[in-house]
Amino acid sequence: MTIKLYNTKTRQKEVFKPIVDGKASMYVCGPTVYERAHLGNARPVLVFDMLYRLLRHEYGAENVKYVRNFTDVDDKINARAAQTGRPISEITDETIGWFLDDMGALGALEPTDMPRATEYIAPMIAMIEDLIAKGHAYAAEGHVLFKVRSYKDYGKLSGRSVDDMIAGARVEVAPYKEDPMDFVLWKPSSDDLPGWDSPWGRGRPGWHIECSAMAYELLGAAFDIHGGGNDLTFPHHENEIAQSKCAGHDFANVWMHNEMLQVEGKKMSKSLGNFFTVRDLLDQGVPGEVIRFVMLSTHYRKPMDWTEKKRDEAEKTLGDWVKATDGVVPSLPDKGVVAAISDDLNTAGAITRLHELSKSGDKATLKASIHFLGIDIDKFAKEQSILSSIEEGLKTAPIVEALEIELKKARLEKNFARADEIRDGFKNAGLTITYDSDGGITFKREANFDPTKLEALK
Structure with a gap:
């Protein structure tokens, strides 16, 4: 079967031809692990899980290598550790476990490799040293920065010029930068932050270098497909290309990006009250x-x-x-x-x-x-069968039946305070109720159902 994929780099659909005949390789940017995955985080997982399944179908499971990383060194993780007083390793281990459980519940296969950034600090340092030696990066005040203008094709993936990017983007202006667009490869760490020894002092990597280094270590200098959400096209993927190309790597042949997710026609946002995690839905x-x-x-x-x-x-x-x-x-x-x-x-x-x-x-x-x-x-089918039998049983459970009768009575007597109390108690116990047009009540058991909580309603 001929496979055709849209390549962001060329802006057209192309026949997929793997670098190594009969084998396929893919790298997808994974999560920064400090909190539960929200529904939008699940979209790239499912998109590239579908591609992974297609490639396995075409070439055989043993001939497909799929790498998806975990970013476990990041300022958001540091902030969460400071906020909670918990060790960083405890937070990242827990969050990775959550992520794999939640994505597994959506039917996503686990990739062949799931590297953590902290396991590849040495290759990142080696790549940074190489970029400095080749004149594509420089050290300044404990930082190392990539010289964006040293890579003539910078901006081709996202279709922007460097000058346009400066005019339209929020660029960190720092005294140690030679150019506003230069981005951090390495930055210093204070004693209270994670850090590793390097030629530039104790510090930690910038975000972009981790994917370039891990892709090189696990897939080699050239691989078939690189994927992620379209919010990563710039600056993350643009920076990955610049680093890897300047290090002498061919990097990815095909770039694929998924569009974003909305909820009821609006951008998912905590301020709009339409933000929820995958686990929220599963628990409902x-x-x-x-x-x-x-x-x-x-x-x-x-x-x-x-x-x-x-x-x-x-x-x-x-x-x-x-x-x-x-x-x-x-x-x-x-x-x-x-x-x-x-x-x-x-x-x-x-x-x-x-x-x-x-x-x-x-x-x-x-x-x-x-x-x-x-x-x-x-x-x-099995889950629905179990839920149906439970829901049927709920109708004849004495406490539920008694409370249902009392709820109907309260509504008839317009005792809405008591009716609301029972309704809210049902919800708290994990029973969602809806009222039928004839006055009947339909129960829906949620995953968090706890019948003991109904005792408080008596």
């Missing part, structure tokens, strides 16, 4: 398969809008597919589904094809094709 009872389905329903180069309507529609569709594939042994993925994914990860087109397959009666191909998209339909 949203299945990981539903989250994945919604994410894949939009092409990766288009803005992704998470809405409650899409969530409900995804859950219904997956429910229909459970019925269609119950007890079926999967065969091979449908060629049309594979062709859609091979065309620049056209996941929306693949899902359209799955709808067609669900009506065709070819249940074995449908199930295999659902699995090809990374959706574990059997796991979803």
